[in-house]
Amino acid sequence: MQPNQYRDVRLEKLEKLKALGLEVWPRKAQRTHGIAQLAETYTDAETWTNETLEGLGLTVSVMGRVLAIREMGKSVFAHLTENGEKLQAFFRMNDLAEPGWEVLKLLDMGDFVSVTGPLMRTKTGELSVRVKEVQFLSKALLPLPEKWHGLQDKEQRYRQRYLDLISNGEVLKTFRTRSRIVSTVRRFMEDQGYLEVETPMMQPIPGGATARPFTTHHNALDMDLYLRVAPELYLKRLIVGGFEKVFEINRNFRNEGLSVRHNPEFTMMEMYEAGSDLRDMMTLTENLLSTVAREVMGSEQLPWGEQVISYAAPFRRLSMKDAIAEYGCIDRQLLEDEAHIRALAKAVHVEQVDKKTDGMLLGDLFDHHVEKQLIQPTFITDYPIELSPLTKTLEGDDRFVDRFELFIGGMELANAYSELNDPIDQMGRFQAQMDEREAGNDEAMQLDQDFITSLEHGLPPTGGEGIGIDRLVMVLTNSASIRDVILFPLMRPMKPTESEEKD
């Protein structure tokens, strides 16, 4: 076998181009218009007939990657693409300046070229450049995936995302949509008076969420640092410091398994507002999601698999116990009784039931019976205190806290609290977490003494929330896997083959 059969052929063509005295890797592209710009301006075939286009007397230079070549004897059609838009180039031997025809024979799919000539419309009505000059911008030495089916192999699509983006048009579209979602979210928050801030991604004590952190080491200070699992404790310090409304959009890192909903690094927006509470966060969330759906996706009703999700406010609100009763078809009264909760947990094979409190078991019952069924946006409220060490208790019931999680498409999308601002209470909650840790739960939170100190200086009543941006993009773009909305998802490295090891 000749593994570089294709590459060798293209290397030969490269030498021939050089022999013609051409610069194959010029420093800048010759270009007067973008392809998208031309395609948009001259899209109307009735106004811009071949005659009117010729009447313009306009000569354009456009650059693009060659994605199709159709040879017709002494004329050739090619499609150039740039930024997801395409434009046809029409080469005729008689039209081309020297050494154009020779150059054209050395053109391969995947090459970047710029073409210069007047705009025209072909017999079949397609806007095209009647090429007088062609210039190489970059010679592709490797072949592209198959033009009709694109790149199908999921592993290769994730490992070589550039090939996925070139050959699968909807992938480029999804990631452009992601960019617009993030920018719309950011603009929405700024319009609400929130200030974007940046807090440490490397933290001496990982806090703000119950999750295993990644560890790293700073050499000069000879200290261990943790990649953050959440920015929460730093953002609250900023509210202590006098900021009224802050938000941060950035990466969190959790040292956990991979799934269609989990990537070890993921993007979260967290926001905190002095003086507000959970109800304010609900309203903000409803407005944010319906606005993004409308402005980016063009509708508040969007497809999710076989279903349609409505992002129209208000979203449904349901307490955790009510949700378990409703979706688990369980008598609501049973959830008021610890013995029954234990029995229900054992019935669905929750592990280590005897070591858990009834609040923890309610969380397990919720995960088992409810989470996947919450397709339409639903705020689940009234979480057990054991699961929520940073949240204020409910008025009149200190076993539950003023927290919601928002579920869409069967996934947790957001998590919000009326933030706990009593430093004495907070210290007690940390103590409980440390006991948990002592008992072997390495996801339990660690004490952050300076955070307690900041609370002792006074945190006003504060509403706070985190929204998972990757999952938001998933539900809005109808993507079944988080890997389809993260450009470079984490992949296990490929083990080199024996022959590669010898090299």
Place this chain on the structure above:
RNA sequence: GGGCCCAUAGCUCAGUCGGUAGAGCAGCGGCCUUUUAAGCCGUUGGUCGCGCGUUCGAGUCGCGCUGGGCCCA
């Protein structure tokens, strides 16, 4: 952590009952000066993921490994 599925040419995929490897696209050589997955003629290209085993004989059967996908905990 457990279960199921996938891995064959650069890409997309066939490969029956175990009998010595196929197509389309791409590539290469021709024909063709308005094509749209252009068409037509010819043609190159394979460590069937890796290893071990069963067998006269393995892409195919078994075991293990690697990578990926899906489901469950």
